[in-house]
Amino acid sequence: MKKYVALWVGCILSATILLRAQNSKIDSLREVIKSKTIQDTSAIDALNDLGNELLLKSHWEAMDSYQNAYQKSIQINDTVRIVNSLIGLCDVYSMNGEYKKSLEFIAEALNYAFNNYDLLATCHSRLAIEYYNLGKNEESVKHDRLSLEYNLLINDSNKIAYDLHNIGTYFLGGEYNDSAIYYYNYSNSYINNSNDELIAYNNSRIGFAHNYAEKYDSALQYHLLAIERFAQDSMLYEMALEETYLAKLFFEQEKYKYALKHVNEAKNLSVALNNHLLIKTCHHLYFDIYNNLNEYKKALDHALLKQAYSDSIDEKNQLNTIETLKTQQSYNEQKRRLETAKANNSELAYKQRKLLIFSVIIIVLLVICIVILIENRIKQRKNKELVSQLNKVNDYQKKLLSIIGHDLRDSVGNLKNFTELMHFNLLENKSINTMVENFVPMVNSTYDLLNNLLFWSKNNNKQFAPQYETLSNLSLIKDATGHLNHLAQAKQVTIENNIQPASFEGDRNMLLTILRNLLSNAIKFSYPNSIILIGSKPVDNMILISVCDKGVGMRKSQIESILNADINEHSEGTKGEFGSGLGLSLCLSFIKKLNGKITIDSSPGKGSSFHLHIPQKKNQRTQTEALSTPASCWFRTRLDK
Template structure:
């Protein structure tokens, strides 16, 4: 009774909060129409999306997508990270967990690379929420704990309150009752001190779920009513809707059908505003049951019909992804039917051929005699032609060896000598103690870049030299994750990219696979990314994208750098015409990276191509088999 009295007092206190003021979202929308389309505009769009996130998922998604497009247009990377967080959360609210998870991971990578802790915490929250929806409750709780630790570090008490709510909710869903009660009451106490009605409503609803689950129906109703009142004060349609249909379920347990119907009818209206079809279907099923219990079978039938229709719609939406596979299967069966028809026609032709076999046999005898005469003549010239061919091959091999020797000596005399000479000169100055600490600091960075370039040059030189002598041997092809290889190289090159303020964006699907040598693919991607970094101006963007056809996986490495002419493109990947130029920051190289890429791609039964225009960047496309090459 004491708990019920406390909750009733809480209801009276919350109900006194005024809602007459214009909503924050409306104010922000008016502001967005009066400012220029710069980073401030992106920030306002993101704020609108956040404000609407728990009130109208469709509107929130629209504003978040606008923020994303504008952020990309003006290269506002922090704004892009926030927009991706908002898009992921909107898709989660709409029940599209696949898209929600994809956007959450993209946001997580950007916010982690920029160390934007507040947005990184939101990324953790989004991933945790989607894990929770997929019944992976331990993983969900782990991400919510990561979120809470960041909020605590930033002294963000509202963020801590939200994290406590999420941990309690996941613990309840995962049947960790004790944890759910402890974190639920901790969240309620923390959020009550803050006075945030949305967070209070969430805490109360979770505790109501826990007590409903254990059979304490009256106690759960008290918490659901308190949650509903706080949610109305916060204008959170999501909590309002979920509290309403929980009250409807609770009153069904008490067999108070009219009260159940009242709450469920209001829940239907709110779920329509949210566009939450899955919740609508659940609520209509509950309504049908309550109507049937009071004998109103007409309304029971109507609610059941709506429930079935919504389920059918949801089924259709979930089946769209399967439709393409079914269509492919249909085309395959159609082709097989055509093959069977051709086989029947072929059998009919065989009957005709039997009558012609005798003539064919005689013709073969004549041909054999002619071939015998030709063979005698051919063998007379065979040795002469073979000797000429061997001489041509030896000449080509000598010319190739001479070119390789000249190439290696050119690298040793120029690309390797300069950084070694620079290092030697600095060591002499240090030995003579004629180099001040200030001067040494100024040249240390340049020396570091030269030594890094030297290391890359030596690696490529050794690989290229071995390939020229032995060919690309020992190809260990297997199914490999293109996403992981791209992600590893993005992390590996983060320091180099940061020096030029270049964003490397991994747009490759997590499920993307190819059948190739993992080591070779790693070398190919690293050299193409290094090449893109070399010729991309400061503040540019490099994107790695994935596409596929029936048999091949395709990686596109796209940059917005200085580009190339058609003449330059024609000289790429050819030993005798290959060239090297300095990068946008005077980076040097031996010109072997792209040659290695071509050799390793072809060794794995793939192709490499390039599209580019001066001033419009470049796109290198690598095609590899999706399955074992036959």
């Protein structure tokens, strides 16, 4: 007990400093509100905070602050701040005992709190207090439970704890006193911070519950715990109330010495707070104690002091009531003006909506017109592109048919003449051997032409897609050269390999067709007794296959024509071999389907190098940065020898 006495004395000595700090805070808030640079929301918060600070000092000033905050909140349509301002006005009327009027403000706040669980919980909690003040306990606990439901939805443990505390108060002192203790302890279980002041309020109420059950020792301990917690934050008003509770507790046990001790402490705190209502309560306790001690003179002195403070409170209440009525009248006038302004704004808003709708219709019509024009232009552009493509296809097919007709006519015509001469035995053996030797390259060219035509027809079918499998560059090149070795030998051309073995994914038939065409062209345009080199190696996630010859070579315009997939008139090889130009066009189409690319390095009289760049993985693209210039023949020194 000595520890608590020392603590109370320290709190009393610091009361003046605390009150000065509160006055300083009020002055600071007023400066913020006067500031012209402050934003509207900050000014509203400052007005609400000022109302909270003035609530216990000057009701009418607090009301003025809350009303200003409410009007500013309405202007910017800030729901949260509107509700806070209305709750502040409710507090003012509640402290004046006008509970029905305070209910009107909470009812208005509920309309703004729609669909906001946090605000709804706050409003229902405040309704519970007002109904409790009106003596409607059933209605009070109903709203406490509604507040609890909303706080459970948003999982706000602190507010849940307060709701449970309020529900416990509903059961306090009656036949369900044990239920009150249960709810207070349940409230403590939701408090995360052991220093939360709600623990002190719960302890205080548990002390009351034990007092009602005449468990005075337990009640004393809980009240002392509450005072200890209130003292930590210098909550002088709560400390003063607890001291009066302890004084009444000892008075009921007829322990007047302890009762006087606690009422003295309560009075000192009440004087420091300048709270006449608490001082009046203390003098009432003095009167009861001294009256029971038969010290009637002291009892009379305190009875007179009690009456003096009652008169002071009544006078103060009258002044507050007058000021409150003035403020209320001002508020009603401002509200009327605000409603008039709202009506004018509604009419103006209606006209603006009509203008907006008309503007939107005009804009929509303009957009529709623009969209139609754009779609027409897109269709026209697509039609032009289609016509261009059709013309290109027609030219392509005409050129193709012309080449096919020319090559096949010559080849088949010569074969027809040769077979007729053979049939009528008009040729000698020497002449037959010479003609057969000359017909071999012509027949091979005709075979290649027909083979390419077969693949070309498949290639122009949309269903013709690569059939991927894992391939070996070594095996692929070996198969391609195997088909054409007889042509190379007939022309005395040597095919040599320089291959770094590697595997990749691709379509075997397509790649064989490409390689056969490139090798066939290399043989056709190579001089007798020359070398063709085929090289392959992995480069940057690609497979590079190069076919290099030391033949007639090509001009730059010929290279560009090949890479543009143009079909040219046939050109003859170094020994008069025919060529349609269809093979290289087919090669470019196939390599494109495989996501690869062909580059060419050639010049007249120096030979040609065709480079295939094939991705190692399916759906992988070639690295265009590496293909900005044609690849050189990386084994050229061997070819030059």
